[in-house]
């Protein structure tokens with residue numbers, strides 16, 4: 001009897017481009033690190049994990065984002081940041097992730113008196129410790145940082161400069177996140193233009209809680225290399241009575257230019273960006289050969305992992321290992337890592353492992 005798909009997925013190498021450091025803490029770590037006076041909504045790890053998932057499932061991005069108050073609160077010292085970063089790497093390696101770009105907003109970790117540079121360095125050290133441990137355990141993983149600026153704040157230029165300053169210390173790109181409605185990407189145009197002049201990479205959360213104008217601005221005004229979510233690109237695609245798809249100008253551009261879509265199925269259902277996994281636009285976008293990647297977004301808030309997201313897609317759409325090989329190579333091609341390092345991971349790690357699993361192309 002052949003091995004169940006979920007088990008094959010777990011063993012396969014996976015690549016993760018969209019994962020928030022402050023959305024992936026272990027519930028027990030939150031309990032261990034909660035500062036005096038910070039009231040948590042539950043007193044044991046199991047209940048706390050369930051609370052996050054329920055509280056994040058309201059159908060509103062704004063309410064979803066409120067749950068981060070409890071994770072960001074325990075990430076205000078260098079020691080705590082280092083621990084959270086180290087555990088993040090351990091959890092991803094355990095799940096079979098071989099390359100990850102993990103993002104967070106340094107400006108949200110200054111309440112304990114740290115400087116922005118100290119925040120980045122603590123995460124850098126935690127990632128290095130986690131990578132070393134994973135190598136020792138025989139499950140090597142490469143993890144890089146993306147620095148996020150909060151779109152409702154006004155620190156994006158500073159965070160963009162931090163991204164460039166730490167480009168040789170594990171920071172491979174920049175992002176903006178937070179409530180999308182009312183905070184268009186062009187609000188941070190100076191930061192994006194600065195990054196372009198510095199030959200730096202960036203992705204933008206767009207087309208999640210707001211539609212096509214946000215995606216259009218992210219690409220055509222700001223020059224985003226990738227789209228965080230980008231699910232609403234589906235609004236620029238219609239399917240005729242005979243089943244033939246018609247792409248509008250923006251959807252055509254995104255597909256023609258191979259702009260990577262960082263899709264996060266469970267998160268999208270929780271925030272209302274998609275009605276269910278079964279109706280998630282990822283199926284049509286995959287069929288139309290957009291450059292689709294599969295991601296976790298926030299493992300704590302969604303009670304998920306890369307293996308779980310892929311298994312949900314396998315159950316909903318009948319995807320097999322050849323499909324997961326395609327998503328994984330799409331992601332590796334779209335990473336902000338230098339080309340030679342991407343190629344090495346594709347040729348030496350990903351393709352051989354999928355071949356063993358019987359997925360050739």
Ligand SMILES: O=c1[nH]cnc2c1ncn2[C@H]1C[C@H](O)[C@@H](CO)O1
Nearest residue numbers: 020022068103104105148177178205
């Ligand atoms: O899916 C998301 N959309 C917009 N913002 C998000 C999402 N997930 C997390 N964030 C925010 C909350 C975090 O505190 C911040 C930095 O990781 O990014």
Ligand SMILES: [Zn+2]
Nearest residue numbers: 020205228297
């Ligand atoms: Zn996100």
